[in-house]
Amino acid sequence: MNTGRVPCFHCGEPAPANGSERAFCCGGCEAATAWIEGAGLAGYYRARTAPALVPEPAADAAFSGWDEPAFVAAHCSDRASLRATTLVVEGIRCAACAWLIERALLGVPGVARVSVNAATSRLALEFDPRSAPLSRLVALLARLGYRIHCPARDDARAAAGERRASLKRLAIAGLGAMQAMMLSEALYFGAGELDLATRDFFRWITFLVATPVVFYAGWPFLVGAVRQLRLRAPGMDLLVAVSVLLAWAASVVETLRGGEAVYYDAAVMFIFFLLAARHLETEARRRATAALDVLARAQPELALRLDAAGREETVAVSAVSPGDRLRVRAGSAVPVDGVLQDAAAELDESFITGESRAVAHAPGELLLAGSIALGGPLELRASRAARESTIARLAELAARAQAERPRAARIADRVAGVFVVAMLVVAAIVGLTWWWIEPARALSVTLAVLAATCPCALALAVPAAIAAAQAAFARQGALVLDPDAIESLARADTIVFDKTGTLTTGRLQLGALEAFGASRGEALAEAAALERGMHHPLATLFRPFDDGREASAVHVFAGQGIEGRIGGMLRRIGTRTFATGEPRDDEGIWLGDGRRALARFDCADAPRPGAAEALAALRDSGMVLEMLSGDSPARVAALASELGVHAWRARCLPAAKLEHVQRLRSDGHRVVMVGDGVNDAAVLAGADVAIALADGAALAQASASVVLAGRDLGRLPALIETARSARRVMRQNLGWAIAYNGFALPLAAFGFVAPWVAALGMAASSLVVTLNALRLAHPAKQRSVEGRPEAPGRLAGASA
Amino acid sequence: MTMLLILVPVTLLLVGFAAWAFFWAADGGQFDDLDSPALAPLLDDQPARRDPPA
Numbered sequence: 001m002n003t004g005r006v007p008c009f010h011c012g013e014p015a016p017a018n019g020s021e022r023a024f025c026c027g028g029c030e031a032a033t034a035w036i037e038g039a040g041l042a043g044y045y046r047a048r049t050a051p052a053l054v055p056e057p058a059a060d061a062a063f064s065g066w067d068e069p070a071f072v073a074a075h076c077s078d079r080a081s082l083r084a085t086t087l088v089v090e091g092i093r094c095a096a097c098a099w100l101i102e103r104a105l106l107g108v109p110g111v112a113r114v115s116v117n118a119a120t121s122r123l124a125l126e127f128d129p130r131s132a133p134l135s136r137l138v139a140l141l142a143r144l145g146y147r148i149h150c151p152a153r154d155d156a157r158a159a160a161g162e163r164r165a166s167l168k169r170l171a172i173a174g175l176g177a178m179q180a181m182m183l184s185e186a187l188y189f190g191a192g193e194l195d196l197a198t199r200d201f202f203r204w205i206t207f208l209v210a211t212p213v214v215f216y217a218g219w220p221f222l223v224g225a226v227r228q229l230r231l232r233a234p235g236m237d238l239l240v241a242v243s244v245l246l247a248w249a250a251s252v253v254e255t256l257r258g259g260e261a262v263y264y265d266a267a268v269m270f271i272f273f274l275l276a277a278r279h280l281e282t283e284a285r286r287r288a289t290a291a292l293d294v295l296a297r298a299q300p301e302l303a304l305r306l307d308a309a310g311r312e313e314t315v316a317v318s319a320v321s322p323g324d325r326l327r328v329r330a331g332s333a334v335p336v337d338g339v340l341q342d343a344a345a346e347l348d349e350s351f352i353t354g355e356s357r358a359v360a361h362a363p364g365e366l367l368l369a370g371s372i373a374l375g376g377p378l379e380l381r382a383s384r385a386a387r388e389s390t391i392a393r394l395a396e397l398a399a400r401a402q403a404e405r406p407r408a409a410r411i412a413d414r415v416a417g418v419f420v421v422a423m424l425v426v427a428a429i430v431g432l433t434w435w436w437i438e439p440a441r442a443l444s445v446t447l448a449v450l451a452a453t454c455p456c457a458l459a460l461a462v463p464a465a466i467a468a469a470q471a472a473f474a475r476q477g478a479l480v481l482d483p484d485a486i487e488s489l490a491r492a493d494t495i496v497f498d499k500t501g502t503l504t505t506g507r508l509q510l511g512a513l514e515a516f517g518a519s520r521g522e523a524l525a526e527a528a529a530l531e532r533g534m535h536h537p538l539a540t541l542f543r544p545f546d547d548g549r550e551a552s553a554v555h556v557f558a559g560q561g562i563e564g565r566i567g568g569m570l571r572r573i574g575t576r577t578f579a580t581g582e583p584r585d586d587e588g589i590w591l592g593d594g595r596r597a598l599a600r601f602d603c604a605d606a607p608r609p610g611a612a613e614a615l616a617a618l619r620d621s622g623m624v625l626e627m628l629s630g631d632s633p634a635r636v637a638a639l640a641s642e643l644g645v646h647a648w649r650a651r652c653l654p655a656a657k658l659e660h661v662q663r664l665r666s667d668g669h670r671v672v673m674v675g676d677g678v679n680d681a682a683v684l685a686g687a688d689v690a691i692a693l694a695d696g697a698a699l700a701q702a703s704a705s706v707v708l709a710g711r712d713l714g715r716l717p718a719l720i721e722t723a724r725s726a727r728r729v730m731r732q733n734l735g736w737a738i739a740y741n742g743f744a745l746p747l748a749a750f751g752f753v754a755p756w757v758a759a760l761g762m763a764a765s766s767l768v769v770t771l772n773a774l775r776l777a778h779p780a781k782q783r784s785v786e787g788r789p790e791a792p793g794r795l796a797g798a799s800a
Numbered sequence: 801m802t803m804l805l806i807l808v809p810v811t812l813l814l815v816g817f818a819a820w821a822f823f824w825a826a827d828g829g830q831f832d833d834l835d836s837p838a839l840a841p842l843l844d845d846q847p848a849r850r851d852p853p854a
Contacts, residue, residue, distance in 0.1 A: 098833075160832055164831070164832075167831055175815050175819055179815055198804065208812065
């Protein structure tokens with residue numbers, strides 16, 4: 001970080017040092033701090049554990065959409081004079097944010113109830129719409145740096161309901177299991193001294209506490225077993241249900257007829273520990289999803305459509321079809337992907353990049369749904385429907401990746417399925433054999449075999465590790481789009497980087513300019529016309545020199561340059577060979593007509609800050625680093641030696657890059673491709689794992705399996721480390737589960753293990769597996785390689 | 801042993817009460833957010849009383 005720049009007191013972005021204790025990066029942050037302190041809420045700064053987002057200045061009018069009848073009808077419920085609604089807050093980074101939001105809103109007259117859930121980023125509000133219109137509340141939060149979205153689907157309430165139900169089941173199982181254990185203890189150890197009446201009394205009490213555990217807490221297992229039977233796909237639930245029901249039914253019969261032994265304790269303990277393991281796994285999964293939620297909700301629910309006469313009408317975003325003209329007010333989000341009309345505009349694309357900075361867009365460029373219009377209102381022509389917009393597709397991909405089970409888990413499932421059938425058969429054989437040898441013990445041994453051999457740990461081993469790893473990835477600002485990505489990443493031995501925009505900042509600076517036969521201004525203007533609308537970093541370089549002249553018949557030759565006609569004359573910009581026909585190549589960018597040179601531009605591109613450290617860390621972890629570039633050999637070689645890349649290739653066309661990656665793979669290497677997703681979509685698709693550094697344009701065509709928010713290479717080593725730990729944990733878990741089952745089966749079959757011991761052992765084994773996996777979700781405080789504290793992108797904001 | 805006839809039902813009552821209390825708390829949303837309420841006692845309690853910054 002430059003000297004003379006210190007972190008902003010409010011948001012932590014670099015700000016000019018002003019000698020005093022506090023420095024601010026912008027007026028917005030200063031105003032937010034002044035307001036927070038003036039309102040007596042300075043405690044926020046003491047309690048918070050992460051810096052705030054940069055607040056955005058916008059007029060109240062920009063938020064009037066929140067008072068539209070269409071929104072109210074869809075998302076609010078009125079009770080007497082109060083209106084209630086639930087909103088999604090983006091930018092909650094720690095628990096102190098929840099407190100600040102509550103206090104700030106309660107200070108507005110007319111707000112009756114505020115409750116903020118930091119874990120799910122939900123804000124539940126009750127307010128009087130006449131004295132405190134929602135637009136004013138949303139505007140207030142915007143000035144503090146929070147963005148409000150409406151919940152797209154109301155799955156939050158359903159998820160909360162499920163969580164509550166799961167907790168209640170766990171509580172019943174826990175309470176019941178403790179009681180049943182206590183009473184069984186008396187039955188086991190006091191067996192000789194208890195008279196029959198007391199023994200039966202104890203048994204009936206145990207029946208009372210165990211029955212709700214079996215049928216209320218164990219309900220998910222029973223339902224799962226019925227489903228598995230109906231689908232003829234035997235699984236873990238079936239084995240659990242059979243063991244538990246057998247133990248419970250046998251105990252009831254024994255209690256009624258005053259038999260030898262009861263097994264209530266085995267049944268309840270089995271359920272309790274399995275539920276605990278399942279609950280922990282679900283929690284890890286929920287944390288991974290919370291990060292997604294914010295992404296899914298960056299797309300607004302309402303759009304302002306313009307009719308032929310230019311009048312605005314508010315419509316649901318799902319009603320927008322491609323070709324519609326839409327208006328986006330300052331401070332609100334673009335509803336669907338669309339092409340910017342009329343005037344240039346600045347947008348905040350932080351919903352995906354994690355960086356809150358204005359990105360300039362020229363008319364004709366594609367704007368992504370979810371970007372926030374800064375400055376003034378803008379108009380766009382919708383090019384995709386809401387569901388097809390990039391952000392919706394991305395959220396859907398990520399959601400599917402989380403719901404889908406990775407290959408390893410599917411294999412474990414199949415093994416467990418076969419295992420279940422085998423174990424039911426083994427248990428039956430063992431039972432019959434004991435019936436023949438010693439009928440009195442047949443039931444107890446069969447129960448022990450069923451409990452000891454349940455492949456619960458086997459079935460949990462992989463999914464628990466994957467869920468925990470995904471949560472850890474989300475925390476580090478990486479979105480996983482392919483369920484197998486984590487495993488592939490762990491096995492990778494080679495990383496191939498794209499150069500421009502990935503290892504370098506992609507922000508080129510124009511150096512020397514030589515003009516031959518054309519004036520300098522003329523050459524720059526022609527270059528700008530050819531590069532207009534291109535997403536390559538080179539294009540931005542010429543943008544300031546754009547004087548509006550038109551280039552027609554523009555054609556892109558990948559890896560070589562661009563051709564077009566300006567004022568009827570053929571013009572080419574790109575490599576020397578391409579633009580001037582001169583076979584000898586150099587590192588300049590040439591403008592020519594295909595035969596004759598008109599100008600030569602020199603430009604330099606700086607390596608991305610932190611790239612050297614990140615690459616050093618990757619080298620230390622044993623990775624082979626390669627770099628592919630379409631750039632000239634001299635410049636690629638210079639960067640390669642600066643960053644310590646093992647191998648590089650220059651002047652690569654996308655096809656050559658793809659071929660190189662495929663050759664590496666056919667040589668037996670596992671290849672990670674890191675790119676910006678713009679020019680290398682095909683190459684990304686050809687690698688084992690593709691990591692795209694998130695950027696607005698990149699995502700429109702991303703074929704990545706992991707999207708890294710914030711373009712921060714420094715997180716790469718940590719991600720690979722997480723993936724490797726996940727793989728280690730999976731192996732440990734599988735090894736443990738298989739070893740345990742193999743060890744317990746003979747012991748149980750030969751009658752050395754009581755049913756309750758078998759149940760305890762099996763369930764504890766599941767718990768061990770889950771807890772082992774959960775280590776991944778809470779990594780030791782890692783610092784990113786750049787040496788600055790962990791700064792997750794927006795994607796991770798919700799899980800912070 | 802007659803003591804058991806009183807104590808065991810008392811235990812059951814207590815367990816029943818504990819289960820009821822937990823259900824009541826869960827349905828009231830007590831376990832929905834385990835992160836933010838931990839901070840509440842550390843922070844002042846007065847609602848903000850100022851107009852938002854312009």
